[in-house]
Amino acid sequence: MTTPLSSAQQLIKSAKSVLFITGAGLSADSGLPTYRGVGGLYEGQRTDEGYAIETALSASMFRRHPEITWKYLWQIGSACYQAKFNQGHTIIAEIEKNKPNTWVLTQNIDGFHHQAGSKNLIEIHGRAERLYCLDCDFQSTAEQLLANYQQTINLPPQCPQCGGLIRPDVVLFEEMLPEKALSQLYQLLETMPFDMVVVVGTSAQFPYIQQPVVIAKQLAIPVIEINPIDSELSHLATYHLRGGAAEMLTKLWKMA
Numbered sequence: 001m002t003t004p005l006s007s008a009q010q011l012i013k014s015a016k017s018v019l020f021i022t023g024a025g026l027s028a029d030s031g032l033p034t035y036r037g038v039g040g041l042y043e044g045q046r047t048d049e050g051y052a053i054e055t056a057l058s059a060s061m062f063r064r065h066p067e068i069t070w071k072y073l074w075q076i077g078s079a080c081y082q083a084k085f086n087q088g089h090t091i092i093a094e095i096e097k098n099k100p101n102t103w104v105l106t107q108n109i110d111g112f113h114h115q116a117g118s119k120n121l122i123e124i125h126g127r128a129e130r131l132y133c134l135d136c137d138f139q140s141t142a143e144q145l146l147a148n149y150q151q152t153i154n155l156p157p158q159c160p161q162c163g164g165l166i167r168p169d170v171v172l173f174e175e176m177l178p179e180k181a182l183s184q185l186y187q188l189l190e191t192m193p194f195d196m197v198v199v200v201g202t203s204a205q206f207p208y209i210q211q212p213v214v215i216a217k218q219l220a221i222p223v224i225e226i227n228p229i230d231s232e233l234s235h236l237a238t239y240h241l242r243g244g245a246a247e248m249l250t251k252l253w254k255m256a
């Protein structure tokens with residue numbers, strides 16, 4: 001009997017290159033809360049200071065009150081550190097080894113794709129682990145500078161080189177997307193060298209997450225969606241596999 005799963009398995013088996021688009025649902029299987037952008041740990045709630053989380057994690061707040069922005073960046077970083085990549089990340093990295101022109105476009109800032117071994121990786125919202133100084137060329141990692149967000153320190157952290165303000169390499173609200181990631185994405189979208197697109201665990205609220213799927217649809221490239229619920233993109237999916245990210249990726253790949 002042909003099911004959406006068996007059809008999707010056939011597609012991935014014969015595909016030479018796959019574009020994965022991943023969101024919070026994939027990291028939820030690692031125990032991270034699903035969040036929108038960097039802020040969703042608090043979605044719909046106010047921070048202790050009475051701000052919406054989007055305000056606390058915005059570029060303008062970071063300029064005026066870096067200690068407030070850092071308080072929430074710290075909690076997010078700490079949540080990322082305590083979790084680990086899961087079977088879903090491993091399978092995506094394995095598929096890239098098998099089909100070397102495979103790429104991952106992720107909204108997640110936890111760095112799990114990188115840790116799992118994905119190389120063709122566009123982290124469109126940055127990576128919480130990477131830190132840099134706003135005033136000089138100092139760069140570091142959360143592991144080196146912040147003991148992986150595990151110790152208590154005075155916030156905001158200071159640059160050991162110049163005393164300037166340190167920040168993680170993530171996109172705050174009101175900020176532009178990183179130039180390198182954007183140009184990589186646009187290059188891929190111009191040529192769209194994929195046989196299929198697999199959208200995993202994202203509600204797809206951002207235009208740059210929707211766009212590859214819209215283009216795939218125009219080019220008649222099949223789109224598989226893995227998501228327990230409907231998203232903004234479900235109407236464009238060739239097959240919608242309803243279920244958790246790690247579980248469905250395992251079924252999709254291991255049995256293909």
Ligand SMILES: [Zn+2]
Binds near residue numbers: 165
């Ligand atoms: Zn510095």
